[in-house]
Amino acid sequence: MKRYRNGEIWNFESQTPAARDGSAGVILGVDGGATSTVCVCLVAAMPSAGPLPESLPILSRAVAGCSNHNSVGETAARKTLEEVMAEALSKACSSRAAVQAVCLAVSGVNHPTDQQRILDWLRDIFPSHVKFYVENDSVAALASGTMGKLHGCVLIAGTGTIAYGFTEDGREARAAGAGPVLGDWGSGYGIAAQALTAVIRAHDGRGPQTKLTENILNILGLSSPDELIGWTYADPSWARIAALVPVVVSSAEDGDEVANKVLYVAVQELVDSVIAVVRRLRLCGEDGKDPFPLVMVGGVLEANKRWDIGKEVINRISKVCPGAHPIRPKP
Amino acid sequence: MKRYRNGEIWNFESQTPAARDGSAGVILGVDGGATSTVCVCLVAAMPSAGPLPESLPILSRAVAGCSNHNSVGETAARKTLEEVMAEALSKACSSRAAVQAVCLAVSGVNHPTDQQRILDWLRDIFPSHVKFYVENDSVAALASGTMGKLHGCVLIAGTGTIAYGFTEDGREARAAGAGPVLGDWGSGYGIAAQALTAVIRAHDGRGPQTKLTENILNILGLSSPDELIGWTYADPSWARIAALVPVVVSSAEDGDEVANKVLYVAVQELVDSVIAVVRRLRLCGEDGKDPFPLVMVGGVLEANKRWDIGKEVINRISKVCPGAHPIRPKP
Missing domain, CATH: 3.30.420.40 (ATPase, nucleotide binding domain)
Known part of the structure; x- marks a missing residue:
């Protein structure tokens, strides 16, 4: 995992118990706009077999400012995204080791190159097994109104x-x-x-x-x-x-x-x-x-x-x- | 005089002969816009008595980029202004000690507070006897078409x-x-x-x-x-x-x-x-x-x-x- 210049962002992980074998793991969902950015941490799947519930339980929610790189620049936008994901994981008493997938829906993703830059950056932060989904925030907004x-x-x-x-x-x-x-x-x-x-x-x-x-x-x-x-x-x-x-x-x-x-x-x-x-x-x-x-x-x-x-x-x-x-x- | 962080700007002065007593001195005229900034160094007045010539002799001319603080920020705008004035003085084999007046006509001067900030900054750079004139660049532009x-x-x-x-x-x-x-x-x-x-x-x-x-x-x-x-x-x-x-x-x-x-x-x-x-x-x-x-x-x-x-x-x-x-x- 990346050793971030502002390494304090992930300091909380040293106090987090390592994910146990067989534990469910978590999913991070981020909705980022030019004014505010919200990250939720969800349970990835129920550990026992059986049908999935209608909505996955939300473990935590963190809010930060603008994450549109066109408005505040790439450095500030990434810092906001990283901090809001760390805060959500910290509030959920989880850590990057437990993350199974990250879904980032942020405004300012207008072109495949925008998507690729963010994917490369996410791969630096998270373990190699994590799945990533990077979209314009409008995709998440549509899904929020149509039950997915x-x-x-x-x-x-x-x-x-x-x-x-x-x-x-x-x-x-x-x-x-x-x-x-x-x-x-x-x-x-x-x-x-x-x-x-x-x-x-x-x-x-x-x-x-x-x-x-x-x-x-x-x-x-x-x-x-x-x-x-x-x-x-x-x-x-x-x-x-x-x-x-x-x-x-x-x-x-x-x-x-x-x-x-x-x-x-x-x-x-x-x-x-x-x-x-x-x-x-x-x-x-x-x-x-x-x-x-x-x-x-x-x-x-x-x-x-x-x-x-x-x-x-x-x-x-x-x-x-x-x-x-x-x-x-x-x- | 100010000891600028980027002190190299004024290094040339150590090679410039001190202004002699009775020498005419110089005037700096700066026309600054959002694309380019021009500084001319003029002879302040003829050392001998007699009527003033129609136009004062131009000793040197220097050109730089944008000096509109609203476009590139105050730090970059000031650096451009300071550098273009230093270059004009250097090309004229003169120095700040010989300057009698500085006339800065720059875009982005829209309010008395803009004027005051630039005046305060000029006073830090130049000797205390120098006279300053700070205007919107449109004043210089009008004068350029109406013979003053x-x-x-x-x-x-x-x-x-x-x-x-x-x-x-x-x-x-x-x-x-x-x-x-x-x-x-x-x-x-x-x-x-x-x-x-x-x-x-x-x-x-x-x-x-x-x-x-x-x-x-x-x-x-x-x-x-x-x-x-x-x-x-x-x-x-x-x-x-x-x-x-x-x-x-x-x-x-x-x-x-x-x-x-x-x-x-x-x-x-x-x-x-x-x-x-x-x-x-x-x-x-x-x-x-x-x-x-x-x-x-x-x-x-x-x-x-x-x-x-x-x-x-x-x-x-x-x-x-x-x-x-x-x-x-x-x-």
Whole structure:
């Protein structure tokens, strides 16, 4: 196993009893995004024979920050992943020797080379018998809404956004999920960046006045829109920008036209992503009316009161694909 | 004087003869942007009495990379500024002891606190008698087109973009210059990011097919739009993205509709910035026809052949402000 520079991460293992022969072993499941990363440690299988239970018992759960390498860089993302897996194992009074499989579903896995880099890195950390599964986090998100079946479309809209779809015969397609530079305008980051842009435009005379100015400056403790420039670039983390979404939503609920426009543009972006995936995979069949699950997850789709972004997205998608069956898994 | 961690920067001074009593001394002028930074070393004044010449003799010129702290971070930006000033002094066979004044005009100076931080840092580097002038680079750009007079409007469109204006009685206003997160869509970065976004959208079914896909992948040596995501976030430098502008321009010249749309949107953004400044300062007078200089600088406005972004910008501005007198200083 790898001797990590920050070796303290795995120090707890010296206090962990070695896995006994015949003991069940554990599985690590990681769901990593641009804001937070969750790792659960599950019992791998029951030691006695018999049918498997509907869900495997969860031994422990650990939470950490961003593990999207495109947002915080590869070193920070890996440190977060390693720490959250170690914490979950430590809480379960287990160790790497007991791990049978690791399933990592993280945002930022967009290409086979991303997958390969993470696999190589996992092999350095864990014993050679461990099985690895590395996927984009949207795969886990879809499975969370369909009881594990990979069929249908999932829309994630948190700090980032992606739409991912699977057919029953194994074809897949995605839209968006390319990060803020490449136009993910339906993401939490996209919504907040558009709102900040609207404040700058109102300030320098290129756009209409908006309540977003007062509301955003208040929450950030700034006194002038000029100060937003320094604030924005002081820390490039996507999650820090996306944390402004609730201010945009409340400004829209208070009737601010600019904030409402920002949200409606974001809704259409999210709808476009889902429709693009559904069309490419023909999830709604030849007549456009076939039923398919549409799993919707992420803070942008969940945390609203009167202005419900998720509901608006469903309304618009239903007009094009009446067979879309929205599922919102419990967080 | 500061003992810099990277002390080698100023090592050359031990070989420089001390400034003689009565010698003229020198002035350092720095023009810093998100792609490159230029420092010139000038003779401060003629040792003999008499009228000043039209332009002060340039002793040396040094060129370095990005000095915008919002793009590359404060440490890298300061290192670039310090190195380019040292190189100019070294080439002029001079030293910090001979410096009478430093005029730093750098992009990323958006707020009095930005100015103050740079002033404090300069005081650490130079002897106590040196005078300092720290401004946004648009001030130097305007002066470069008006023979030093601060009146009129300047539009910079390089890696970044800003419009800055001054009235004859000293009022000033600006528009844009807030960086890519805050919507500088007329910048080189903005144009390239919109083109990259169009490639992603064509690829995942959200947008029309475009020649930009083949042209951009070719120039970057990539084989699929999926690889653009990794390429984009491998290095966050704004200049690296903006370097794709010539591909967008040539794609537009070849008749690609998507590339043409990207450029027309950018032109309108640049026009909006200038008009916002002109209106706030009433540079075109009560009847809208007063003459004023419009200085235009930066790679986006210069480097075009058939598709001339600068010319399009001037055409549209002239319709609103017929008194705008475009000036394109030699680079």
